[in-house]
Amino acid sequence: MTPAHGHTRRKTKSRTGGESSAPTLEEWDTMEPFGSFVVEGGNGEETVFKLGSTATVLPGTRKVGEALELYQYWLVRILAIRGRNCGNSSPKKKNARTKAKPRVPEYWVKIKWYYSPKEVSCRIAGFKESHCDLYERISSDHFEIVSALTFNELVPIMKFREDDPDQQPIGKEDFFTRYFLRTSSKRCEIESYSSKTSNSKSLGCICGDPYDLKDKSSLHIMYMCPRPQCRNFYHTECLLKCRHWTQMTHPLIRLSCSPDTDEFPVLSPCPSKRRKKKTEAEHFQSLSEAIAALDPPLPEPLLQLAAQPIVRGAALSKAGLGLAGNACAVVAARRMVYAAIQKGSSVPDGWESDLELELDAAVVEDRLPALRLDDTDDALVLMCPNCSGPI
Incomplete structure (x- = not known):
């Protein structure tokens, strides 16, 4: 099949899709299911679209053959594939003198829509399209049936969980989603995807502003506390204004914040249940001594990486850091x-x-x-507003 036309995205009561020829709900239930379908491109190459795949489809406002950037296509996930006139349904009885017209197979696809930030900004008051990336899409519960002829190509889409310290890097031209739009309720609602391992009750900086993927201000570089009870990113400027900082600036100080425990990292393979409670400074001293005692010593590049602040922000894109930041490393x-x-x-x-x-x-x-105390040369390390750990 060669793409023939774009799809008009809209909801209808009588049919399962926005196209006039789309099957009714009753007909859809009787149609033959398939596990995949094939679309032939203009150069003769065939693309196999399978259940569960994500793909781009031609927008209804565009013409076939029109040159489009990848981000200008609509994005969908394939949930079901069914065929019409595929040979399994009983043909209608014809008069012996009447020649039966050939039945042309049609393939229809149940899809879930991914909305563009612009579309969501029209539905959700306060949602800022300007904070989003060209390749950002918002997952939704909006389902429709569309013709297989509208499909363009297969593309992956990544989930961006902002509170996940193990979030994988996202490339400049990778589709991703960090929000889910609920359209089935009386009022459209939007929520962020969160990590299953996070105990954080909130997602976002103390200022309440979301992560602006286009903000290149160095003061809006965001720092993360990876502890399970925190798992939040905070703007540099907000932490400084609210005096969430310390002058304890040992090179390895951030190693005291573990992504796997809200307590100080366990340094012994068999920790005693009756450990004497130590202060943060005493814990950190024990950590420093344990690292120094290793023989052979740990590689310096590893220690340097482990001691890095976990950061993200558009201001770091020139340094080769993607929008997800350096958390996973x-x-x-x-x-x-x-x-x-x-x-x-x-x-x-x-x-x-x-x-x-x-x-x-x-x-x-x-x-x-550089983070300095007022106009002095005294260096600062930022602290988590929730647990007061060094970040």
């Missing part, structure tokens, strides 16, 4: 350090291959704005 490095301390040994050669991000891109501290 820093968190992986911290876990390697904790594991080495517990085992009493260093890490194996080739540890860099376990990182999802290039080492040079993840180590960003030298490219961040």
Whole structure:
């Protein structure tokens, strides 16, 4: 099949799709199910679209053959595929003298729509399209039946969970979604995707503003606390204004914030149940001593990476950091350090291959704005507003 026309996205009461030839609900239930369908492109190449795939479809306002950027297509997820006139349904009885017209097979696809930020801004008051990326889409519960002829090509779409310290990097031309739009209720509602491992009750900076993917201000670079009870990013400017900072600036101080516990990282393979409660400073001193005692010592690049602040922001794009920031690499490095301390040994050669991000891109501290106390040379380390841990 070659794409023939675009699809008009709208809701109708009588039919399952926006097209006049779309099957009714009653007919859809009787149609033959399929696991895939094939679309032939203009150059003769065939693309197989399967159940569960995400794909681009030609917008109804566009013509076939019109040059479009990838982000200008509409995005859908395939939920079901059914055929009309495919040979299994009983043909209607014809008069012996009347020649039966050939039945042309048609393939129809039940899809879930991904909305563009512009479309959502028209439905949700306060939702800012300007904060979103060209390749950002909003998942929804809006389902329709569309013709298989409208499909363009297969594309993956990533979930962007802002509170997930293990969030995988998202490329410049990767489709992604961080919000879900509920259209089935009386009022449209939008919510953020969150990590299953997060205990955080809120998502967002103390100022209440969402993550602006286009804001290149260095003061709006966001810092994350990875502890399960926190898992939030905060603007540099907001943390400074609210005096969430400390002058304790040891190079390894951020290692005291683990992504796997709200307490200080366990340094012993068999910790005592009756441990004497230590202060944060005493815990950090124990951590520093444990790292120094390792023989052979941990690789310096690993320690440097583990001690990095977890950050994100458009201001860091020139440094090679994507919109998801460096969290996954820093968190992986911290876990390697904790594991080495517990085992009493260093890490194996080739540890860099376990990182999802290039080492040079993840180590960003030298490219961040210097944090100083007023007009002095006294350096600062930012602190989490929730747990007061160094971030």
